[in-house]
Amino acid sequence: MSTAVPGTTGVREVSVFGDAIAYFNEAAALLNLDPGIKAILTHPSRQIIFSIPFQRDNGSIEVYTGYRVQYNFARGPAKGGIRFHPGVTLDEVTALAFWMTWKCAVVDLPFGGGKGGVTCDPRTLSISEIERITRRYAAELVEVIGPDKDVPAPDVNTTPQHMAWIMDTYSMHHRMNVPGVVTGKPLEIGGSRGRVEATGRGVSIVALDEMARLGIDPKGATIVVQGFGNVGSIAAKMFVDAGCKVIGISDVTGAYVNTNGIDVNGAIAYAQEHHSLDGYRGGDKMSNQAMLEVPCDVLVPAALEKVLTVENAARVKTKLIVEGANGPTTPEADHLFARNGIAVIPDIVANAGGVTVSYFEWVQDRQGYFWKEAEVNERLRENLIDNFGVVRDLARARGTTYRTAAYMVAIDRVVRSLKARGVYA
Numbered sequence: 001m002s003t004a005v006p007g008t009t010g011v012r013e014v015s016v017f018g019d020a021i022a023y024f025n026e027a028a029a030l031l032n033l034d035p036g037i038k039a040i041l042t043h044p045s046r047q048i049i050f051s052i053p054f055q056r057d058n059g060s061i062e063v064y065t066g067y068r069v070q071y072n073f074a075r076g077p078a079k080g081g082i083r084f085h086p087g088v089t090l091d092e093v094t095a096l097a098f099w100m101t102w103k104c105a106v107v108d109l110p111f112g113g114g115k116g117g118v119t120c121d122p123r124t125l126s127i128s129e130i131e132r133i134t135r136r137y138a139a140e141l142v143e144v145i146g147p148d149k150d151v152p153a154p155d156v157n158t159t160p161q162h163m164a165w166i167m168d169t170y171s172m173h174h175r176m177n178v179p180g181v182v183t184g185k186p187l188e189i190g191g192s193r194g195r196v197e198a199t200g201r202g203v204s205i206v207a208l209d210e211m212a213r214l215g216i217d218p219k220g221a222t223i224v225v226q227g228f229g230n231v232g233s234i235a236a237k238m239f240v241d242a243g244c245k246v247i248g249i250s251d252v253t254g255a256y257v258n259t260n261g262i263d264v265n266g267a268i269a270y271a272q273e274h275h276s277l278d279g280y281r282g283g284d285k286m287s288n289q290a291m292l293e294v295p296c297d298v299l300v301p302a303a304l305e306k307v308l309t310v311e312n313a314a315r316v317k318t319k320l321i322v323e324g325a326n327g328p329t330t331p332e333a334d335h336l337f338a339r340n341g342i343a344v345i346p347d348i349v350a351n352a353g354g355v356t357v358s359y360f361e362w363v364q365d366r367q368g369y370f371w372k373e374a375e376v377n378e379r380l381r382e383n384l385i386d387n388f389g390v391v392r393d394l395a396r397a398r399g400t401t402y403r404t405a406a407y408m409v410a411i412d413r414v415v416r417s418l419k420a421r422g423v424y425a
Contacts, residue, residue, distance in 0.1 A: 019306075020099045022331050023346075027407035030398065037415055040423070044094050045078075045112075046070040050140045052118060054132045066137050068116040070150050071097035074417040077148055078114030079104055079355065081155025082137070082162070084130075088117035099326075100355075103348040105410035107387045109359045114150050116141075122157045134162050138169040145170065147180035147366060153358050154184040164189055180365035183358035192361035194376035195354075200234025200302075200324070201377065202353020205384050206345050207235075207298055207322040208242055213392075214319060214343065222296040224248035224318070226255070226288060227303025228271055231324045231351065235300055236264045248283070248291045250303070251276055255291035256283035292316060301328035302351075308333045316342070323347040338401045346403035348410065349388055356383055 028038060052064040067090055070078040080100040093115045101113030118137055122130055144150060154163060163182040167189060170181045179190030187193065194201075208218060221244045225236045228251045236246045245261040253276050256262070263282055271277050292299065292307060295317040301307050302324030308316065313333035321337065321344045323329060329337070329344060337344050357380055364370045371379075387409075395405035 018095070019327055019331055020095070020102070023403060023407050024098075024102070024411070027404050027411055030400070030404065031408055031411060031415075033411070033415065037418065040418065041072070041411070041414065044069050044071045044097060045073055046144070047090060047094060048141070048144065049090060052133055052136045052140065054129065054136055057126050057129060064133065065119045066116070066140060067093045067118075068114070068141055068144070068150070068152075069093045069097040070112070070114045070144070072101045072112040072414065074414050074421060075105060075112055076110035077112065077146075078150040079109070079111035079153070079358070080114035080116070081153045082115075082158050082166075083117040083156035084120055084122045084133075084158055084162075085117065085156050086119060086121040088119045093117050099348070101414065102407060102410035103352055104355060105413045106348050106391065106406050107352045107356055107383060108413065109355065111151070111355075111359065114152070115155075116152060117155075130162075131165055134158075134165045135169045138166040139173065142170055142173045145181060147178065147362065151180070151358075151362055152182050153355075160184055160186045160191065180362050183361040185361070190361070190365045190370075192357055192364055192376060193371065193373035194380070195357045195361060196230065197234050198357035198376075198380060199351050199354035200231045200236075201238055202356065202380060202384055203231065203235040203300060203302065203322055203324045203350055204238035204242065205353070205381050206350050206388050207239070207300070207320065209385055209388060210320055210322075210343060210345060211298065216297050216319060219243040220245055221298065222247050222259075223298045223300065224257075224291060224294055224296040225300045225302055225324075226250050226292060226307065226328075227301070227325060228267070228277060229303070232300065232302035233264075233268050233271070235302060235324055236262075237268065239298075240264045244298075247296060248294050249277070250288045250291055253278035255286050255288050256280050257286060257291060257294055258283035298322060300324050304328065306330055308337075310336065313337060314340075318342060321345070323350045326351065334401065334403060344402060345388070346406050349384075349391060349402070349406050353380055353384065356380055 048068045050066050052066045097113045097115040104111040163185045166182050171178045185191040223239045223244050223246045225232045228249050246264050247259050248257040270280055293315045298320045299318040300322045305327040308329040310332040313336040326347050391406045395402050
């Protein structure tokens, strides 16, 4: 079944990808896309909906709904995560798969976009119940996923363990070991070194590259990082390692600001011990929204979507915004930043480190040879810098923002692949 790309329907993140569709349309207009090509690109290749019956630990039977959307195959197998959440819908998964298509293309990975999910609440399930759901989900998709078809990965409420169960289920059905069916696996069964740190590392890589262009010396440059999960905490640590001064960090408990510099390693240790930053005394506490307006050289929104809006954009005092989160900036705020001379490195570039190293994992699985972490990190740096350079050059040549240029690069790459292959009819 194929339907047009949804706009702002669904829950949680879907509105963010309504913004992604707005960004797509803006870039597509500058590319003067043929209407037929645009029609292909605004429809998913495949949407799959299925039931997942499973037995609870107490013997009762329940049925959940599973989804997998394979949005585009022009450049290669579909690629995208699997999420377990009560708010998962077909519209949401389709929109996320749409966005993944451009994210993979802008960093020149040989993948199309995909996404999947199960409408369930993992908090109400035991580990054994989650395993049964995951394996049934994999079994239902065994004919349409695979290293050359569709390569899932972890997403909201899924982990390397879920990927291990999917890999094992798929391998059992095929009577052979197939590690390349998923990425984000444990190292013991074909995962890649450097994968856990990849997204945060990628944020710091492109940020430092743009700081050099802007003439911002890392030594003493002030950084504010909203979000102190895997992405934000690792990015903050990388900034400190480069000589920067992180002056603000935050999580759901609030923001903590110290203009003399946050002890990032100490904050990471505190968050690990206490499972949050609640009670952290290394900075003055304020709201997350207030921290976004603290003057700094670089602002890294790495937590929630739509935190930079037309309501607060004029009060943001920074030289560079690097989007570690998905969709933290609304189109209206993005335009205001452009008018105010604030550079924004968009999410599809800034947080593409994770999917890039997932690609490296897929490559390593297929060749049966695994790289040292230093090699993974160097290849990540090279890929992000090279492709960000393409985006930067196009933005300069066409007089657009980095975001519009990023979508133009991504769309053009998919279109070129589509035209080379032709339309099978």
